[in-house]
Amino acid sequence: AGLPNTTLPKTDAMTESAAFTETRFTTPARYADEVTAAGAPVTATAAPDVDGVRIGTFAGYPAVLVETADARAAIALHGGHLLSYVPTGGEDLLWLSPRLADAPAAIRGGVPVVWPFFGRQGQSNDVPSHGFVRTVRWQLVEATRDAEGSVSLTLAPPHYADLGLDLRMHLRIGKTLEQTLETTNTGDAPVAFTQALHSYFHVSDVANVRVEGLDGLRFRDKNDGYAAHAQTGDWVLDDARDPGRSDYIYADAGGRYLLDDPGLDRRIELETSGSRSLVVWNPGETAAERSSDMNDGSWRGFLCLEAANAGPDIVRLAPGQTHVLTQRVRVLPRD
Numbered sequence: 201a202g203l204p205n206t207t208l209p210k211t212d213a214m215t216e217s218a219a220f221t222e223t224r225f226t227t228p229a230r231y232a233d234e235v236t237a238a239g240a241p242v243t244a245t246a247a248p249d250v251d252g253v254r255i256g257t258f259a260g261y262p263a264v265l266v267e268t269a270d271a272r273a274a275i276a277l278h279g280g281h282l283l284s285y286v287p288t289g290g291e292d293l294l295w296l297s298p299r300l301a302d303a304p305a306a307i308r309g310g311v312p313v314v315w316p317f318f319g320r321q322g323q324s325n326d327v328p329s330h331g332f333v334r335t336v337r338w339q340l341v342e343a344t345r346d347a348e349g350s351v352s353l354t355l356a357p358p359h360y361a362d363l364g365l366d367l368r369m370h371l372r373i374g375k376t377l378e379q380t381l382e383t384t385n386t387g388d389a390p391v392a393f394t395q396a397l398h399s400y401f402h403v404s405d406v407a408n409v410r411v412e413g414l415d416g417l418r419f420r421d422k423n424d425g426y427a428a429h430a431q432t433g434d435w436v437l438d439d440a441r442d443p444g445r446s447d448y449i450y451a452d453a454g455g456r457y458l459l460d461d462p463g464l465d466r467r468i469e470l471e472t473s474g475s476r477s478l479v480v481w482n483p484g485e486t487a488a489e490r491s492s493d494m495n496d497g498s499w500r501g502f503l504c505l506e507a508a509n510a511g512p513d514i515v516r517l518a519p520g521q522t523h524v525l526t527q528r529v530r531v532l533p534r535d
């Protein structure tokens with residue numbers, strides 16, 4: 201097929217802070233120590249006294265393991281990273297690299313938490329790409345089980361006193377996966393930030409799936425100097441301009457997307473709120489082969505649909521204000 205994309209007039213590159221008004225973050229004083237500590241073994245994490253929740257390991261990472269009648273899930277303490285979500289009777293919705301590097305390296309796969317900036321949008325080159333929370337150890341703050349049997353968790357990254365922002369992540373594991381990033385401005389100045397739940401969805405073959413819900417939207421292509429384009433029809437990987445890779449930021453996105461996968465005979469529904477952008481990313485073969493955690497052909501097994509506030513979609517918070525980004529994910533049968 202191929203996308204008959206229309207090239208729109210080029211505007212300023214999205215990473216130039218002059219074009220937008222993101223806060224320029226300074227790496228928190230504690231960040232380097234937190235990264236170093238994240239490589240050390242986990243010592244005694246108290247297991248919560250909640251049915252179906254325990255502390256164990258998953259893919260070699262210390263993790264919160266959840267089991268309900270409707271689904272199983274694993275959340276690594278490293279990065280607060282959701283590694284696995286398996287609806288009962290189905291396959292994992294998430295992809296995890298078979299070549300994971302050890303902590304404190306970032307985990308390839310699952311749902312990286314990107315915060316408080318997407319990539320290095322609006323930032324200098326001195327800050328780590330995708331923010332300050334994906335390569336540090338998080339804490340499990342709360343676990344509860346509701347009357348329907350779903351498990352709700354709250355996790356938090358280290359508190360950075362000098363950042364002026366605080367993050368809590370909530371997860372609800374049941375028939376549907378619900379994941380929320382709750383950001384509060386704890387400082388005394390307004391903050392403008394970007395973020396994403398960078399989900400790696402497991403697919404049969406990325407070249408053989410399509411994403412509905414993007415038709416007519418404008419997007420910026422990171423591989424094309426952030427040039428603006430217009431989407432016609434569904435997203436597919438075989439973009440006529442560049443077969444085999446996608447790094448698109450869709451703006452003014454509607455918040456409901458369907459990932460149709462004939463090979464796995466399923467559709468993944470992604471619904472978002474508090475997010476007006478969607479990033480659709482797959483590195484394609486050439487870039488994947490240069491990467492130590494995707495250079496085995498496994499890049500074909502995922503597509504990232506990232507519920508984001510990125511590109512022109514920047515969140516502005518006055519002191520004391522809180523912003524909530526939520527994604528809801530579930531499997532639908534194919535008709």
Ligand SMILES: O=P(O)(O)OC[C@H]1O[C@H](O)[C@H](O)[C@@H](O)[C@@H]1O
Pocket residue numbers: 306319329330422447479481504506
């Ligand atoms: O390799 P990472 O730092 O995990 O980033 C993985 C990818 O994340 C996002 O999708 C960005 O838009 C991509 O440009 C980036 O390559």
